[in-house]
Amino acid sequence: MNQVQWLRSENFQRMLWPLMALVGILLFNLFFTPGFFHIEIKDGRFFGSLVDIANRAAPVMLLAIGMTLVFATGGVDLSVGAVMAISGAIAATVIRPDYVKGVLEYGEVQSLFLVLSIPLFFSLLAGLWNGLLVAVIGIQPIIATLILMVAGRGIAQLITQGQIVVFIHEPFQYIGSGFLFGLPFPIILVLLTFTVTYLLTRRTGLGLFIEAIGANSVASRFMGIRERLITLSVYIFSGFCAGLAGLIVCADIKAADANNAGLFLELDAIAAVIIGGTMWGGRFTIFGSIVGTLIIQSLTTTILTRGVAPEVTLVFKAFVIILVALIQSEKFRRLFSGRMARKKVPAS
Amino acid sequence: MKKLLQVVACIVCACMMIAGSALAKDKIVVGFSQIGAESAWRVANTDSIVSEAKSRPNIELKFSDAQQKQENQIKAIRSFISQGVDVIAFSPVVETGWEPVLKEAKRAGIPVILSDRAVDVQDDSLWVTFMGSDFVEEGRRAGNWLMENYDRLKNPDKSSDVVNVVELQGTVGSAPAIDRKVGFAEVTEGSAFKIIKSQSGDFTRAKGKEVMEAFLKSEGDKIDVLYAHNDDMALGAIQAIEEYGLKPGKDIIIVSIDAVRGAFEAMIEGKINCTVECSPLLGPQLFDAVEDLMAGKELPKRIVTNEGVFPAEVAEETLPTRKY
Structure with missing residues (x-):
């Protein structure tokens, strides 16, 4: 495909508006927020607001990668925030099993393998539960995943007994605040997950199958696509991504906060996916969702560094997001250009 | 688990109440309606009240957990009134909507103490005192x-x-x-x-x-x-x-x-x-106020919790005594 064709391709066109919104926010900061683009190398690490944006967006990016695929099958996964809380709670409990009983001393240091694998196993299980409800039993996705969204946080609180479990575990903390090749490790994790997902869905037929299911699940079944199995695995994958995001957040603050970890992040992930240009049931773009997450996070970081009054922060955020969503709507754009075209008529 | 314990505690309390009603004449009966167990702070608050009541032989506590719902608190207060407790204390989950039930308590002649949160009512004779952090x-x-x-x-x-x-x-x-x-x-x-x-x-x-x-x-x-x-x-x-x-x-x-x-x-x-x-440890202050009230003393409208300021120098010696 030559360059001009690629610029005209539907994939690029769909990406254009979210990318422009992101560039717009960054440009605003370039002119009005001094030092925003300043990146220095401190102790062999990249350091600056831009790195912060990518690093803070990492958990939601992981959620958004999983959510994109779920969206493409025509579903939604509301439970990701709660699964994050569960996975963090389990990880902290594996490190300090007796903390909630009031024992403050550390026992022997747990192996990193157990600290990672047990929470991820339960995250997969959470995803399996969602998948079974949706794909096998046939409950509406929004209801099916609502169950775990509500119950999951309760489960996480049961695990930590309502306490914030703090811990010290150097190898595990690396997941949240370590650096590799000068970049924060969460960013590396996202890049890895993104690449694997991209290759799996775009270099094999899997992506098309997922889109087919989202567009018309009955027709895709008649076509010979194993619709149930794929839907099931998409929810399991989303659970896995949420579990990984939970580990990052938990390792970053060196504590499992079951009340607040991942709270309302499912909504951020959904917003990112929609801003990124993925439609409910059908064509999806993982890269778009990543851009969507970056838009939301650069907005947050802009607000924090510039010092917008906290009382109006949410209104400000909502305003920008609705603007981005509107620009993406073809009807809205036509309304605009239509009016301009009409104005032109008497002039000519 | 905590909730379950509280439910069990309520049942135990209820049983003791039936068994001990003949003996309870000389005891001060306090009905307490807690918001719930939404945070570690709140759990410590509940522990403080329940354990302080146990340590005072002249106090009998009826504890009710509202699970963050105002309707449950109103129900609990009504049942305290019908059981004829001596004092009602509660942590209001929200500020508004308490007038009717507080009027019922006043009509029944039962004094009401507000714990750690205030209510928004026109007539402040509906409650005796508000204790908590400033x-x-x-x-x-x-x-x-x-x-x-x-x-x-x-x-x-x-x-x-x-x-x-x-x-x-x-x-x-x-x-x-x-x-x-x-x-x-x-x-x-x-x-x-x-x-x-x-x-x-x-x-x-x-x-x-x-x-x-x-x-x-x-x-x-x-x-x-x-x-x-x-x-x-x-x-x-x-x-x-x-x-x-x-x-x-x-x-x-x-x-x-x-x-x-x-x-x-x-x-x-x-x-x-x-x-x-x-501090969530309101228990001692609460029951001091209850005892003063029953002894006929006038209570101030606002009781501020005894709270300290802890600089880093005293941290090491203070830490073992911290309860939350």
């Missing part, structure tokens, strides 16, 4: 401690006579966040202490860390002091400061509120300089 005072204490101790902690020969403070606010719109901000601003007004950045960290560690990170990016080494509305946010911010390459407690003086155990551990390591107490 959030504005907590903000003032944090500010006063800072102004008294800042020069001692940070090199006083600093050429600039302005001290730059960044503030991590609690959840936007919540009473503790509003009041702690007001109290701190009140005492530091007109002084060298200037708040240069103030954002909400939602009372959580993760948000505290993220917001502090952004503060450090935009203000960097200019920041002299961090004032956090609770310890959890301060604990998150400490990590951001360390990752930035500064020393929390030395390069940046840190003052926060709540005095939870984690803050004491950080103070021992020298990473927090001072924490102002916001």
Whole structure:
């Protein structure tokens, strides 16, 4: 495909508006927020607001990668925030099993393998539960995943007994605040997950199958696509991504906060996916969702560094997001250009 | 698990009440309606009230958990009235909508004590006293401690006579966040202490860390002091400061509120300089007030919880005595 064709391709066109919104926010900061683009190398690490944006967006990016695929099958996964809380709670409990009983001393240091694998196993299980409800039993996705969204946080609180479990575990903390090749490790994790997902869905037929299911699940079944199995695995994958995001957040603050970890992040992930240009049931773009997450996070970081009054922060955020969503709507754009075209008529 | 225990405790209480009703004539019966068990602070609050009641032989406590629902609290208060308890105490989950049930209590001649949260009613004769923390005072204490101790902690020969403070606010719109901000601003007004950045960290560690990170990016080494509305946010911010390459407690003086155990551990390591107490341990004060009331003494309309200010120097000796 030559360059001009690629610029005209539907994939690029769909990406254009979210990318422009992101560039717009960054440009605003370039002119009005001094030092925003300043990146220095401190102790062999990249350091600056831009790195912060990518690093803070990492958990939601992981959620958004999983959510994109779920969206493409025509579903939604509301439970990701709660699964994050569960996975963090389990990880902290594996490190300090007796903390909630009031024992403050550390026992022997747990192996990193157990600290990672047990929470991820339960995250997969959470995803399996969602998948079974949706794909096998046939409950509406929004209801099916609502169950775990509500119950999951309760489960996480049961695990930590309502306490914030703090811990010290150097190898595990690396997941949240370590650096590799000068970049924060969460960013590396996202890049890895993104690449694997991209290759799996775009270099094999899997992506098309997922889109087919989202567009018309009955027709895709008649076509010979194993619709149930794929839907099931998409929810399991989303659970896995949420579990990984939970580990990052938990390792970053060196504590499992079951009340607040991942709270309302499912909504951020959904917003990112929609801003990124993925439609409910059908064509999806993982890269778009990543851009969507970056838009939301650069907005947050802009607000924090510039010092917008906290009382109006949410209104400000909502305003920008609705603007981005509107620009993406073809009807809205036509309304605009239509009016301009009409104005032109008497002039000519 | 906690809830289950509370349910069991209620059943046990109920059984004891039936068995002991003949003997209970000389006991003061107190009905307490708790909000729920939504946070560690609240759990410590419940523990304090239940264990204090047990340790006083002349008190009989009827405890009811409302699970964050006002209708459950109203039901509990009505049942206390019909059982004819001597005193009703409760932590109102919301401020409004209490007039009818409080009027019923007044008609039945049962005094009502408000614990740690206020109600919004026209007629303040409907309740006897309101006990709990004064959030504005907590903000003032944090500010006063800072102004008294800042020069001692940070090199006083600093050429600039302005001290730059960044503030991590609690959840936007919540009473503790509003009041702690007001109290701190009140005492530091007109002084060298200037708040240069103030954002909400939602009372959580993760948000505290993220917001502090952004503060450090935009203000960097200019920041002299961090004032956090609770310890959890301060604990998150400490990590951001360390990752930035500064020393929390030395390069940046840190003052926060709540005095939870984690803050004491950080103070021992020298990473927090001072924490102002916001105590959930209302049990002793509550039952003192109940006994005074039954002895016919006049109670003040507002009882402020006995709370301390803990600088880092006393952390090591105080930590073992902390209950939450």
